[in-house]
Amino acid sequence: MSIKKADSAGFCFGVNRAISMVKDLVDHDVKVCTLGPIIHNMEVVRELEQHGCRPVESIGEINEGEILVIRSHGVPKTVIDELDKKGIEYQDATCPFVKKIHRIVSEVVVGEEVVLIAGNASHPEVKGIIGNCKTDCYTFNNEGELDNLLINILKENNKLVKVVAQTTFDTKEWKKSVKKIKKLCTNSKIFDTICNATSVRQSEADEIAAQSDFMVVIGDRHSSNTAKLFDICKRRCGNTVLIETAAELDMNQVRAAENIGVTAGASTPAKIIKEVLDTMSEEIKSGETTNLEESFEELLEESLKNLNTNERVMGTVISIAPNEVQVDVGRKQTGFVPVSELSNDPSAKPEDIVKVGDEIELLIMKTNDQEGTIMLSKRRVDAQKSWEELQEKVDSQEILTSKVTEAVKGGVIVLYNGVRVFIPASQATASRDESLEDLVGQDVDFRLIEVSQRGRYKRAIGSIRSVLKEQRAAQREEFWKNCEVGKRYTGVVKSLTSYGAFVDLGGVFGMIHISELSWTHIKHPSEVVNVGDTVEVYVKDINEETKKISLGFKNADDNPWEILKRDYPEGTVVNATIVGLTTFGAFANIIPGIDGLIHISQIANKRIDKPADVLSVGDTVEAKITAIDFDKKRVSLSMRALLPEDEQAPVKAAAEVAETVEEAPAEEAADAE
Numbered sequence: 001m002s003i004k005k006a007d008s009a010g011f012c013f014g015v016n017r018a019i020s021m022v023k024d025l026v027d028h029d030v031k032v033c034t035l036g037p038i039i040h041n042m043e044v045v046r047e048l049e050q051h052g053c054r055p056v057e058s059i060g061e062i063n064e065g066e067i068l069v070i071r072s073h074g075v076p077k078t079v080i081d082e083l084d085k086k087g088i089e090y091q092d093a094t095c096p097f098v099k100k101i102h103r104i105v106s107e108v109v110v111g112e113e114v115v116l117i118a119g120n121a122s123h124p125e126v127k128g129i130i131g132n133c134k135t136d137c138y139t140f141n142n143e144g145e146l147d148n149l150l151i152n153i154l155k156e157n158n159k160l161v162k163v164v165a166q167t168t169f170d171t172k173e174w175k176k177s178v179k180k181i182k183k184l185c186t187n188s189k190i191f192d193t194i195c196n197a198t199s200v201r202q203s204e205a206d207e208i209a210a211q212s213d214f215m216v217v218i219g220d221r222h223s224s225n226t227a228k229l230f231d232i233c234k235r236r237c238g239n240t241v242l243i244e245t246a247a248e249l250d251m252n253q254v255r256a257a258e259n260i261g262v263t264a265g266a267s268t269p270a271k272i273i274k275e276v277l278d279t280m281s282e283e284i285k286s287g288e289t290t291n292l293e294e295s296f297e298e299l300l301e302e303s304l305k306n307l308n309t310n311e312r313v314m315g316t317v318i319s320i321a322p323n324e325v326q327v328d329v330g331r332k333q334t335g336f337v338p339v340s341e342l343s344n345d346p347s348a349k350p351e352d353i354v355k356v357g358d359e360i361e362l363l364i365m366k367t368n369d370q371e372g373t374i375m376l377s378k379r380r381v382d383a384q385k386s387w388e389e390l391q392e393k394v395d396s397q398e399i400l401t402s403k404v405t406e407a408v409k410g411g412v413i414v415l416y417n418g419v420r421v422f423i424p425a426s427q428a429t430a431s432r433d434e435s436l437e438d439l440v441g442q443d444v445d446f447r448l449i450e451v452s453q454r455g456r457y458k459r460a461i462g463s464i465r466s467v468l469k470e471q472r473a474a475q476r477e478e479f480w481k482n483c484e485v486g487k488r489y490t491g492v493v494k495s496l497t498s499y500g501a502f503v504d505l506g507g508v509f510g511m512i513h514i515s516e517l518s519w520t521h522i523k524h525p526s527e528v529v530n531v532g533d534t535v536e537v538y539v540k541d542i543n544e545e546t547k548k549i550s551l552g553f554k555n556a557d558d559n560p561w562e563i564l565k566r567d568y569p570e571g572t573v574v575n576a577t578i579v580g581l582t583t584f585g586a587f588a589n590i591i592p593g594i595d596g597l598i599h600i601s602q603i604a605n606k607r608i609d610k611p612a613d614v615l616s617v618g619d620t621v622e623a624k625i626t627a628i629d630f631d632k633k634r635v636s637l638s639m640r641a642l643l644p645e646d647e648q649a650p651v652k653a654a655a656e657v658a659e660t661v662e663e664a665p666a667e668e669a670a671d672a673e
Contacts, residue, residue, distance in 0.1 A: 003280065004208055005262040008201040009218070009273055012266035014095030014167075015039050016312070017388060018072040019048075021093045026051045031066040035059070035079070036124060038071045038093070039267040040223035043245065062088060073124035074098040076131015077106070096391035096451075098125055101164050101193045103395060105133040114159050116140065116149065116181070118174055119166025123224050126166050143176050150184050161188040167195040168225035168266070170232070171202050196452075197266065198225060205229050205263040209236035214257030216249070217242045218276055219265030226265030233263070245272060246279040254280050270311055312381060317358045320350050327362065333374045337362065341377035344418050353378075386417040387451070390460055394448045399467055403443050407436040414446060419460055421448065427463035430472070439464075445471075475507025483508075483549075485539050491551075493533045501525045503537060503551060510549035512537060517553055519560050519593045560593030561630060570625050576637065578619045586611045588623060588637060596635035598623060605643050 011019070018038055025032045032053040037045045045055060053069075059082055062068055067089050070079075074094040083090050094102075105115050115137035119126040130137055138153070140146040153161065163181055165174055171194055181188050209215045215237040219226030221244065233240040239257075243249060254260065260280065264273050315327035315335050325342065327335040342353050354360060362376040363384070393400065402416040404423075411424040423446060428436055445468075450461040491503035491510070500513045512535075517528040529535060541550040568574065568590065576588035576596065585599040598621075603614055615621070627636040 002258070003260045003262065003277065004212070005273070005277065006201070006204045006208055006264070008197065008204050009262065009264035010266075010268055010270050011311075012195065012197040012201075014072040014097065014195070015267050017095070018069070018093035019044070020312070021091060022048060022053050022069050023051075025067060025069070025091070026053055031063070032069055033062055033066045034069050034071055035075060036071060036073075037222075038069065040226075041220040041265075041267040041269070042222075043220075043272060044267070044269055059083065059086070059088065067091060069093050071124070072098070074102060074128035074132075075124075076128055077102075078131060094128075095167065095195075096388075096395065097167050097193065097195045098128065099392075099395040101129050101167070101191075102132040104162065104164055104191055104193070105129055105137065108133070108135045108162055109160075110135045112159055114138070114153060114161055116146075116153075116161060116163045117166070118146075118163070118169045118177055120224060123166065125168070125224075129164065129166070140177070142173055143180065146177050146180060150181070153185075159187070161185050163188060163190045164193045165191075166224070167193060168198050168228060169194050170228050171199050172232075201225070201263070201266065202229065202232055205261075206232050206236055208261040208263060209233040209240065212237050212257075212259045212261035213239060214253055214259070215240040215261045215263075216276065216280075217263055217265070218244070218273055219268045220244055223265045223267050226268070229263055229265060233261070237261070243276070246275040249276065249279055249283075251283045254283050311364045313362055313364060313376070315360055315362045315376065317354050317356050317360065320354065320356060322350070325350050325354055327360070327376065329362070329374060329376070331374065333367065333372050335362070335374045335376050337376045337378055341365070341375075341379050343379055344383070383418055386419045387458060387460075389417065390419060390421075390448055390451045394451050397447050399445050399447055400462075401443055401445050404439040404441065407440055412436050412439050414444065414462060416460075421446070421460045421462045423462050423464055427461075427465045430465060430468045472507040477507075479506060479508045480547075483539065483542065485542060488536065488538045491535055491537055493529050493531050493535060496525045496529070496531060498524060501529050503535060505537075505549075508549065510537065510539070510551040512551045512553045516540070516551070519554055519558055560591055561633065563591060564594055564628070564635070565630065568625060570628055572625045573642065574623060574625065574637075575620055576623050578615050578617050578621065581611050581615065581617060583610060586615050588621065590625075590635065590637075594635060596623070596625065596637040598637045598639055602626075602636075602638035602640045605640055 022032055022034070022038055026048070033056045034053065035056060035058075037055050038048065038053070039045070049055070056062055056068075059068075059079070068083065068091075070090060070092045072093055072095040105117075108115060113135055115133050115135060117126060117129055117137060117139045118141075119129070119139055120141055121127075121130075121139040126139060130139070138149050140149050161181070163178075174192075174194060178190055178192075181190060205217075209232070215233045217226065217230045217233055217240065219229070219242070221227070221242065226242065230240065230242045239253065241248075241250070241253070262273070262277065313329045315329040317325055318328050319326045323339050325337045325339075327337060329335040339350055342348070342350055360378055361381050362378055363380045364374060365377050365380075366375040368374075400416060402414050402421075404412050405415045406413045408422075411422055412428050414421045414423055425436060426432070427449070428439060444464050446462040446464045447467055448460060449463050449466070450459070452459050489505045491505045493501050494504045494509065495502045498514075500511045501517065502509050502511050512525075512529075514522065514525055517525055522528060535553065537551040537553050539549060540552040542548075574590050576590050578586050579589050579595055580587040583600075585597050586603065587595045588598055589595050598611075600608065600611055603611055608614055621639055622642055623637040623639050624641045625635060626638045626641060628634075
């Protein structure tokens with residue numbers, strides 16, 4: 001004789017969340033009602049009703065002062081709209097996995113897409129999905145119903161077909177349906193929205209039923225997922241029964257069985273499962289010999305060992321030791337939390353985390369009835385709560401802030417409330433050429449784009465880029481509202497080209513032309529600025545049509561002509577460097593950015609054939625500034641004016657020198673720019 005209970009039997013994540021929400025409100029003396037039964041289990045509904053939570057059938061039945069809890073199945077959008085319109089206070093216990101389906105069907109393009117829903121059209125969850133769909137939608141419950149739908153859909157239009165499934169839909173039926181849809185609808189997009197817990201539960205039930213000669217399915221007969229479990233088990237084990245309580249067990253079937261399998265729906269509480277197992281154990285024991293009692297006890301213990309695992313309980317701290325914390329969880333067993341299960345921080349001391357008398361929520365990890373102990377975990381409850389919070393934040397698309405802890409292959413890791421969130425490289429920065437290593441240690445804004453769970457494997461994926469994109473759009477809008485010629489900005493150099501530097505002004509890019517980077521001649525912008533530099537610029541010009549912005553960068557105080565006017569008036573003697581030679585004179589650099597012309601007649605006190613006979617490029621000579629034309633940006637120099645008077649030949653007047661320069665070819669004129 002053996003009894004094998006499915007590990008997955010009992011409350012799923014969504015149901016447990018909804019029940020916890022109601023209990024929390026009731027515990028705080030809040031008047032609570034639910035729109036329909038909170039879950040499909042009348043035993044639980046009656047128990048909650050005794051504590052002050054009543055189900056109502058319509059919004060009109062809600063009394064003043066009551067808070068409505070929307071059950072885990074979800075509701076049509078019209079219900080939410082009506083609640084908001086009437087100002088009725090409510091809390092939404094819709095399962096996050098159901099919320100995800102609502103989001104998918106609400107984002108379809110009206111007139112261009114249709115939606116197929118795998119599920120029971122009369123089930124509250126499916127009604128809620130339909131009520132959130134903005135376009136034509138159709139439901140099917142099996143492959144036959146799908147065949148009829150596809151014929152009509154394919155005949156009537158070639159619209160994109162989006163396919164979702166009720167979270168508790170039969171996984172085998174879903175696989176068959178998906179195969180058919182892919183074959184007949186090339187323009188389809190399929191979303192596998194069956195809850196992972198449902199897949200695990202159905203798979204485990206199928207496996208246990210195949211090994212049993214008597215299969216017991218525990219759950220409410222109105223529960224869709226329980227009914228599907230019954231169908232799955234019935235296909236594998238002909239002797240399968242569906243019961244709601246232990247009182248419905250047929251003891252003749254129990255006594256006649258050799259291998260008994262037990263599973264339960266997602267809305268079946270642990271205490272009902274335990275009652276069924278206890279009842280079967282007592283019946284079997286009463287009919288066995290003394291020699292078999294010991295072995296049966298072992299079998300029963302094995303069947304019950306995971307009964308309460310993963311159940312959350314409230315406990316009161318009664319003592320604190322270096323290696324564990326003892327808690328009272330209201331049971332005959334002694335509860336204890338190993339120090340390793342108190343916190344994610346291995347260096348934290350127990351007394352820093354909890355105090356005697358604290359009431360804390362705990363997760364049952366292991367029950368040892370022989371020793372009379374229950375091992376519990378606070379750390380895992382905290383992690384589960386963080387995970388549940390993440391599930392909700394995917395739907396809300398709330399912007400979160402946290403620190404990047406490390407760069408890994410393909411992206412970066414952000415630690416949010418103890419949960420590692422992976423940000424792919426494509427979603428980590430505004431542009432692909434930015435370094436991921438630079439993000440490590442920085443606080444970043446991000447949003448969650450996916451939170452999923454496959455068995456024990458959990459995954460959270462986020463996006464920094466989507467937030468940056470919105471922020472930059474807002475920055476651009478603000479920039480164009482206030483931008484005007486002459487306004488100064490602080491920006492960051494983002495890229496360089498041969499003709500200039502592009503600067504990020506905050507959502508908008510402007511360009512500093514190479515001629516605007518320096519008062520002196522440069523060959524490339526990199527001689528003045530580098531990518532990543534923070535620069536002060538001003539708007540020189542705005543092209544309203546192309547939205548292109550020309551930026552100024554040169555500081556007026558550094559203008560060499562202003563320096564010349566201030567520090568080098570006419571008559572000043574300077575040491576100048578010869579930078580060029582022509583037939584009519586030599587060009588000499590006075591200060592960076594300004595060259596002056598030494599006319600051939602002003603080089604020596606005697607006639608020379610050409611300047612190269614006396615001067616060479618690179619020579620430093622002493623010369624006098626004899627004339628400055630700020631309008632034409634020209635300076636005249638004279639070496640001859642500094643020679644001793646007795647060595648000087650008659651010198652041409654300044655006007656004659658200027659006239660001589662004007663007579664020179666235009667391309668050889670002394671233009672200092």
